[in-house]
Amino acid sequence: MKKFFKIFAVLLFLLLVYLRTAIYPQLDLISGFASKSVASGHFLDNRSLETIQQGDNDIPKIDWAKNTIDATEKYVTATVYGLKERKAIYREGLGATLINDDFDVSKPYNVPKRKKLENNLPFPYGNNEPKDTVFTNIDYKKLNATVANAFDKKGEKSKRTRAILVIYKDKIIAEKYDTNFNKNSRLLGWSMTKSITATMFGILQKQGKIDVTKPAPITEWKKDNRAKITLNDLLHMNSGLEWEEKYDKICDATKMLFQAENMSRAQLEKPLAFAPNTHWNYSSGTTNLLSGILRNQFKTHQEYLDFWYTNLLDKIGMNSALVETDMAGNFVGSSYGWATARDWGKFGLLYLHKGNWNGEQLFDESWANYVATPTNTSNGRYGAQFWLNAGGHFPDVPREMYYASGYQGQMVAIFPSRDLVIVHLGLSEKFDFNRFLSGVTGSLSKKN
Template sequence: MKKFIKFSLLLIVLFFAYVVYSNYPRLNIITGFSAKSVCSCTFEAGRDLQSIEEGDNDINPVFYAENVVNIEEKSVTSTVFGLKKRKAVFKEGVGCILVPEDIIETTSFKPVRNFNKTNLQYPYGELPQKDTVFNTINYNELQLAVNNAFDNENEEIKRTRAVVVIYKDQIIAEKYAPGFNKNTKLLGWSMTKSITNAVLGVLEKQGRININQTNLFPEWQDDERSNITLNNLLQMNSGLEWVEDYNTISDVTKMLFLEDDMTKIQLNKPLIGKPNESWVYSSGTTNLLSGFIRNQFKTHQQYLDFWYSELIDKIGMSSMLIETDATGYYIGSSYGWATARDWAKFGLLYLHKGNWNGTQILNESWIDYSKTPTNGANGEYGAQFWLNAGGVYPNAPKDLFSCNGYQGQHVFIIPSKDVVIVRFGLTENPVFKVDTFLSEILASIN
């Protein structure tokens, strides 16, 4: 019996040794992901550690990380078997920031927000909507379609957290998983790229930029990268080197979990393709665009305020927060937080061609540009938006375009149906069958 116990203990030790050895090169990224995730979900979304570790952090090998939450300091430290400790600190107004072990203080900047309430009904204000019944909607079919997006009891397959369906500016269906509700902030991941698109759209409307301009950065002035246009960056068709792989130590994981200044990693990459002929999905490009936006302002404070004063707060997305890196740049690729209802407001802005309750926030031409297919993407990508022009969802309208994020976050905008559909969860297509989800909802609206 003793030999069996010793043998079992040896197997356990060898197993843990193998786990550490096989993942050691990635430990900085594993603990960085874990600390950042737990910090944001705790202090930004107000969730408990158990739900975070069993939900957001149950990714192999992230679930090996041990997390310690310091409520007083508003920080989280994460290790794997005591190794590679990483720390994330919550800063009011800019969210959770990954910092080196020996540094506590990071950015001291904080955007100015305008939370003025309006005496209007949602989506243009905070008042509840009046009950509206559309005779063009089969509500039983609609509710069944929404219910089908969620797991049955004791299942963990679809893992949907929130669904909001808006038709003609009215919420016609809404559902949340246990532990989530209309006030829960949710991470959009790469849906944040579309927010970055909108900020650039505001600058374009103000006449401060144009999509065909070149010589975008001083660092490129003496080489062929000076010919890259703003359009090339927006369409991710610049020809710059980039690897977007979340399962390895790649450009994107190094950027998000190792870099203090996330605007620089794509900036310093060489040109390996021809602009407008080399489509490559790149979160680094979006953070480079965040750096480009910063360069349009004299001060960093003006840059921080602009995203909110000219866009986010103007359309009443009061729950939204875009997190920054350690140097104070918005992580426009990945870290936008808001309630499902506020994410839906963003979809409505684009559904209504840049107009928000009578105020033109973006030029209508900018909306058309954003959903114009880029070369080489088979009709699936425009300018920081995903498209259905190529029929990736065969049973949904071709004019659908969307904000998409890691693990199946979506804001679907469907002009021909006057519909915006929001879905948050932890599984993505094809595990979560997006085409079925869309087609079932749309079939209930005649």
């Protein structure tokens, strides 16, 4: 019996050591993700706590969290078995922000000035319903079957598609939503937000206010070996800066998103691991650094906040769109962009038309080619904050396709020669994009 208790005591000790060293440090991130996700989903898209916990938050370990919504004060708290309470607050115009104990919730804050597109035009250049259009070169039976097959059947939970939108020649030719979602549902794009951030540089360059070929304007780098890093290197994830991005562990990316007050500094403070333009490394920290650089291009914080909406999002009628901010007031340009499927589609159309929106050139035509040109050492997979199919990652999909991409299967795919944009929003990393995209493109013949 004594031997049994000794063995039991040793095993219990080892278990406690494991929990303390391996699990306990993760609790801060678990409750942080949970509270932020619930706050965003509830206050931005009016989802119930049950819907969010059974959908957005049914991720391993994240579902350990217990979440509480305060609808009056507009915040959410989350704990993991009563430990590591985290709080996310909602502020109209800025979205949900995960805060720490030092954050002053009573401090005044700026919000972007918004202007809703108002005209009598149908989608995409107005907010009226799209006109029904039938194209003779489309196999609608195949198209509709492909779209239907992208959704789970009743009782299934594998494809987890929430929304699909297919736009051909500026006309919606297919649109479908999962149960409880519709054309007005705001959906998180995750890293598709990176493509929005890059676009802000294209607009500034068109306005003659920035040159992406120049060294990054960062004072802290001027006297060390990071001085040669250009904006071009940052946009292409090719800076050579040290960074780890894995979402199943505590790493640079998770510490930035769920602990940092100022996310724009997470990558800024990293040393070089490789010479610039010699090593591609995907980094959300880099994109948030770019957001911080954008902020420094303006005299006031208000101008920075307004610029994203006045010069892009509201300009093209993405009135549902919102990019959330961190505690320091920076747009979280790596991850926290929200919009309806139709508004994500408008973003794709802007690139399909090489920066021209209903007659107005927002960025130079060359910028669309720039973002779709493969980054050195990415094997044809990445451009400037856009993903590419140049290397044939999706073997049955046209190589010309480039796309904004986000965690859990978010995609805005652009097919220049086919006059086609495809939007997919969902909750699965295992979604078969090769089958889906090839099915849609295969339903269009070359004849116009």
